[in-house]
Amino acid sequence: MRRLKDAPSRGRAITVDLEGESIPAIEGEPVACSLIAAGESMLARSVKYHRPRGPYCFAEACSHCLMRVDGLPNVYTCRTPAREGMKLERQNAFPSAKVDVFETIDWFFPKGLDHHEMFAGVPVAEQVMAKVARQLAGLGLLPKEPAPAPPPTRTLRTRVAVVGGGSAGLAAARVLTDQGVPFLLFERADHVGGRLAHGAPESGAPAMEDVATFAPDSVRLRATALGLYDDEHGRYLAVGAWEPEGPRLLKVYAERFLLAPGGHPPTVPFENNDLPGVYAGRAASLLLRRYDVAPQVAALVGWGPELYALAALMEDRGVKVAAVVDLRSAPPPGVHALAAQGSEPKAHGLRHVSAFSYTTTSGARQKVSCDAVLVSVPVSPSFELARQGGAKVGFDSARGLFHVAADADGRTESKEVFVAGDVTGGGTAKQAAEAGRRAAQALVGGLS
Amino acid sequence: MSKSLICSCEDVTADDVRHAVSRGYCDVESVKRYTGFGTGICQGKSCLSAVAALLEKEKALAPDAVVPFTPRPPLYPTELRLLATAPVDESVPPVGGVPQEVEVFASALRPTEPLPAKAKVVIIGGGIMGLALAYNLARAGETDVVVLERGYLCAGASGRNGGGVRMQWGTPALVELAKRSIDLMKGFARELGINVWLRQGGYLFMARTEAVARKLERNVTLHNRFGVPTRLVTPDAARDIVPGLTMKNCVAASFNPEDGVIFPWPFLWGYAQGCRKKGVRVETYTDVKGFEVSGGQIRKVKTDRGDIACDTVVLAAGAWSPEVAKLVGVQLPNEPHRHEILSTEPLKPFLGPLVSVLDSGLYFSQSMRGEIVGGMGDPKEPAGLNMGSTLRFVSRFAQALMEQLPQVGHVKVLRQWAGCYDVTPDNNPILGRTPGLDNLLQMSGFVGHGFMMAPAVAERMAQWMATGESDELFTRFNLRRFxxxxxxREDMIIG
Structure with a gap:
């Protein structure tokens, strides 16, 4: 990964401290992005096998980018804005992440290990193992100092609480605004738009709603929905909001909850899928579109329309695409010159991706050199809040995903909970916007 | 080394999932527990669908039986100090709780093969009590036993507790049972081939009032009489045992270095595997629907998979026991009470013992994996089967924990859950024959500490059942006493 030469200035150039070394960064951008742009792609060692790890999802949905930041353990650097002098340390390595003696564990257990049965009941070995395991377990160190107390929880009441400011959430907010229904929209990222803002551009995607036309303060950025709880006063959303004075907890009571949180970039099991240099497709488009950071040569693998849109986006910005491998079916004609169906993908490299290989439909192994493997598959719906609110969750075996069960208007088992967008199983940004509009209209009709 | 990771937070490979299936763990909840997938920092966001798809593709599960594991709050790791700011109205009882967890098992998970038409012993409840009893019966030569479990192994309190095991009790009977249990736990891996990760880091009990301090003092005398090396410690000595502990508002403490923590789940797997090897049937996702009674005896147990004729029925359904007993017209005095618990991000070892403030019921320990695991009872908790999670609990717990260990404020909570204590009027179990229904044996009412008692209780009960020799345990704790x-009354109840 590198920052593109034609990148416009996106903020103040600063430096951060990576284990005593000064690394250039851009103020306010995710610090993991600055690190990989500066060539530092190994940010951690994994918990059990001490495998090298670099950021994967850029969505707080995995654990590859966790670092000790300013003395705090397990911080998602993929969402932590870079600050001048910020101190970053890699975790779970001895003596250092670059030369970690515990990497040997990875070689001892080539297929995985069953810690339940290992040395079970073997005298002495059992006791030694328990002692060693305890020292090896854990990730990060307890902070040394007491934490300052955050400001008190704020209780808010609104008619509709919307979770997610992507295509579906914004379209719903537009309907609510037009109908004069008060709402609060919570977006986890520091910008709205979801894939409209940072996905691979889709043909026919709706224009982004202008948040300025919504009621003032109705859209909260960097506000993460943590749970859909209930108590003696009714159902509410617990939100962790980043305010200028620090984090604050919000309790948001509402008559209806319109959940449009989208999905998580899933893991696709293949050999060395955790090697630094393997990125989720949506991470790659985010890095390119918002921060002008991209690989030199990328191999793309996955399935679904986003795979081909991502290939087009990469080439459009000068990234060389070395392979586009569809793991499900023969690529539609004309999507990409290199597009091919394949199986058994594998990332190669010792500390970082240096090549990618797969089996072609004729059974031959094909290998290409690259510095990144981009895994683009449909996102895994974020059904958690809906399920907490009483909605049913089904399994789509054709796509291998869980999704929230809802009717065409986004109604779920729970009369207070409506859903729209990727959380119901995925589709295009246009379909998500339509679903958001329908759900907003349907829930407004049910309000007294 | 080349690996295909399916859960990268916990370094679980696709082969690990296949291995779990080969051990008989096929449903998503069981595979989660056996492999550890989805229990790390991301709580399943990136791995859950991949595991589910693999289980379905490799025919470990029918498509209808692919249900996600329960998504527990918080959705993203959240600092204790932030959760501590949530307002709590201590004057009203806690209500609600999410997500709904009672009555949730998909019917597609129910096994399709028939149950045996008859068995000598039917044990209702595949928690630690029922499984430990079945295993001990089989060891004593009685293998014509069927264990019925309504969910997966670990679905009830046996899979939801904090893993604390201690000898510090207030009555001789429980001190003795706990002592024997911990001895049996030490040999568990050797006998059953599965690690339980017993770590004897001790239990540190703290007292806020003189009255509670005197209770600890009395306990020390009692424990020492049974060879349990509990000692009273001053606040300063307690701070030496747990660096960083404030001992705020606490006047005294007691410490037994031989208490500790274990990993609860492998006990159930170990006992269940041990049972199956000896020919005992352990039937999961099988619900008891009623009984056939004649002549003062239960003749058949009716389930959603058919009836089983039997000689003896053991009720070991924990907090569900009163509900099951009602099906046969027996009124039990037990009541289920929800108790909530949480787990944080894993950290390198910093905490030796399990620490508990006896006055408030706060307890916390560090698991083998490094997580802070802890809970605190709510005096206002109403009776009823409820396993939902509340923000009220995390807030109360976070406040109480930070009072004793201020540097945990930045530590992030990964998940919260709840289980049900099976509470009796005197905090003691109900064991032995049911008056008026001779072949129904009770094995419930363990008030949140059944897990640590089970190995010893099951050993005694199997002996008593197999030989018919009298054992005072089954008269002392008989239902008749009420x-x-x-x-x-036992008063060393926490959590």
């Missing part, structure tokens, strides 16, 4: 007078 109608006939003499009860001795």
């Amino acid at each position: 109608s006939e007078g003499s009860i001795e």
Whole structure:
């Protein structure tokens, strides 16, 4: 990964401290992005096998980018804005992440290990193992100092609480605004738009709603929905909001909850899928579109329309695409010159991706050199809040995903909970916007 | 080394999932527990669908039986100090709780093969009590036993507790049972081939009032009489045992270095595997629907998979026991009470013992994996089967924990859950024959500490059942005591 030469200035150039070394960064951008742009792609060692790890999802949905930041353990650097002098340390390595003696564990257990049965009941070995395991377990160190107390929880009441400011959430907010229904929209990222803002551009995607036309303060950025709880006063959303004075907890009571949180970039099991240099497709488009950071040569693998849109986006910005491998079916004609169906993908490299290989439909192994493997598959719906609110969750075996069960208007088992967008199983940004509009209209009709 | 990771937070490979299936763990909840997938920092966001798809593709599960594991709050790791700011109204009882967890098992998970038409012993409840009893019966030569479990192994309190095991009790009977249990736990891996990760880091009990301090003092005398090396410690000595502990508002403490924590789940797997090897049937996702009674005896147990004729029925359904007993017209005095618990991000070892403030019921320990695991009872918790999670609990717990260990404020909570204590009027179990229904044996009412008692209780009960020799345990804790007078109350209840 590198920052593109034609990148416009996106903020103040600063430096951060990576284990005593000064690394250039851009103020306010995710610090993991600055690190990989500066060539530092190994940010951690994994918990059990001490495998090298670099950021994967850029969505707080995995654990590859966790670092000790300013003395705090397990911080998602993929969402932590870079600050001048910020101190970053890699975790779970001895003596250092670059030369970690515990990497040997990875070689001892080539297929995985069953810690339940290992040395079970073997005298002495059992006791030694328990002692060693305890020292090896854990990730990060307890902070040394007491934490300052955050400001008190704020209780808010609104008619509709919307979770997610992507295509579906914004379209719903537009309907609510037009109908004069008060709402609060919570977006986890520091910008709205979801894939409209940072996905691979889709043909026919709706224009982004202008948040300025919504009621003032109705859209909260960097506000993460943590749970859909209930108590003696009714159902509410617990939100962790980043305010200028620090984090604050919000309790948001509402008559209806319109959940449009989208999905998580899933893991696709293949050999060395955790090697630094393997990125989720949506991470790659985010890095390119918002921060002008991209690989030199990328191999793309996955399935679904986003795979081909991502290939087009990469080439459009000068990234060389070395392979586009569809793991499900023969690529539609004309999507990409290199597009091919394949199986058994594998990332190669010792500390970082240096090549990618797969089996072609004729059974031959094909290998290409690259510095990144981009895994683009449909996102895994974020059904958690809906399920907490009483909605049913089904399994789509054709796509291998869980999704929230809802009717065409986004109604779920729970009369207070409506859903729209990727959380119901995925589709295009246009379909998500339509679903958001329908759900907003349907829930407004049910309000007294 | 080349690996295909399916859960990268916990370094679980696709082969690990296949291995779990080969051990008989096929449903998503069981595979989660056996492999550890989805229990790390991301709580399943990136791995859950991949595991589910693999289980379905490799025919470990029918498509209808692919249900996600329960998504527990918080959705993203959240600092204790932030959760501590949530307002709590201590004057009203806690209500609600999410997500709904009672009555949730998909019917597609129910096994399709027939149950045996008859068995000598039917044990209702595949928690630690039922499984430990079945295993001990089989060891004593009685293998014509069927264990019925309504969910997966670990679905009830046995899979939801904090893993604390201690000898510090207030009555001789429980001190002795706990002591024997911990001895049996030490040999568990050797006998059953599965690690339980017993770590004897001790239990540190703290007292806020003189009255509670005197209780600890009395306990020390009692424990020492049984060879349990509990000692009273001053606040300063307690701070030496747990660096960083404030001992705020605490006047005294007691410490037994031989208490500790274990990993609860492998006990159930170990006992269940041990049972199956000896020919005992352990039937999961099988619900008891009623009984056939004649001549003062239960003749058949009716389930959603058919009836089983039997000689003896053991009720070991924990907090569900009163509900099951009602099906056969037996009124039990137990009541289920929700108790909530949480787990944080894993950290390198910093905490030796399990620490508990006896006055408030706060307890916390560090698991083998490094997580802070802890809970605190709510005096206002109403009776009823409820396993939902509340923000009220995390807030109360976070406040109480930070009072004793201020540097945990930045530590992030990964998940919260709840289980049900099976509470009896005297905090002691109900064991032995049911008056008026001779072949129904009770094995419930363990008030949140059944897990640590089970190995010893099951050993005694199997012996008693197999030989018919009298054992005072089954008269002392008989259901009769509630109608006939003499009860001795256990008051060392926490959580």
